[in-house]
Amino acid sequence: xxxxxxxxxxxxxxxxxxxxxxxxxxxxxxxxxxxxxxxxxxxxxxxxxxxxxxxxxxxxxxxxxxxxxxxxxxxxxxxxxxxxxxxxxxxxxxxxxxxxxxxxxxxxxxxxxxxxxxxxxxxxxxxxxxxxxxxxxxxxxxxxxxxxxxxxxxxxxxxxxxxxxxxxx
Numbered sequence: 001x002x003x004x005x006x007x008x009x010x011x012x013x014x015x016x017x018x019x020x021x022x023x024x025x026x027x028x029x030x031x032x033x034x035x036x037x038x039x040x041x042x043x044x045x046x047x048x049x050x051x052x053x054x055x056x057x058x059x060x061x062x063x064x065x066x067x068x069x070x071x072x073x074x075x076x077x078x079x080x081x082x083x084x085x086x087x088x089x090x091x092x093x094x095x096x097x098x099x100x101x102x103x104x105x106x107x108x109x110x111x112x113x114x115x116x117x118x119x120x121x122x123x124x125x126x127x128x129x130x131x132x133x134x135x136x137x138x139x140x141x142x143x144x145x146x147x148x149x150x151x152x153x154x155x156x157x158x159x160x161x162x163x164x165x166x167x168x169x
Contacts, residue, residue, distance in 0.1 A: 028098040030108045030135045035091070037140070042088050044081075046074045054139040061145045083156070087116035089129075106135045114147065120159045125151045 025031075033052055040049035050070050053059075058067040061076075068076060081087060094112035101107065114127040129147040133140045 023100045025098050026096060028108070029138065030098050030106060030133075031096045033135070033138060033140070034096065034108050034110060034131075034133060038089050038091060041077075046078075050074060052140055053143075054136065054141045057139075057141055057143065059143045059145070062147065062149075064144075081116075083118055083120065084116040085119045085122070087114065089114050108133045108135065116152070118155055118159065121155075121162075123155050125155050127151055 037049055037052040040046075040052070053070045055070075057070050059070065059073045060067045061073075090113040094110065096108065096110050098106065098108045110129075110131045110133075112129055114129050115124060116127075117124050127147050127149060129145065131146075132144045134142040
């Protein structure tokens, strides 16, 4: 009987001490990987940037249907960044969080502001953004980016209108 009680207590102690992986945190290796990817993005270090992603990554930009590979995404970024003299992702104040889903999938969410300065007129544009990224073995395997690009479109339309007006005069 004493052995049974001892075994029961030992089992309770073992189960109580079983450390489960945190399902929500704002500090994790995955968050640090995303922060490093942001630094590489801001520096235009595309080779280092691409190393944060799995070869099979799917990157969805304002879409749930169409995705980019990492090489396509980098090409897309280079093209979109051409009109800017500088750009950055404001990470302060912002939010990073990592969650582990009920299925055991690891996702990192980020809310911040993309900020760029247009070469043609030195106008600064701010674009609120959200990113959610799935990680497997420390690499990004799926990314969803959501943003409202209308501040950039409006600024470019004003530059185009001013250019047309100067040609007509």
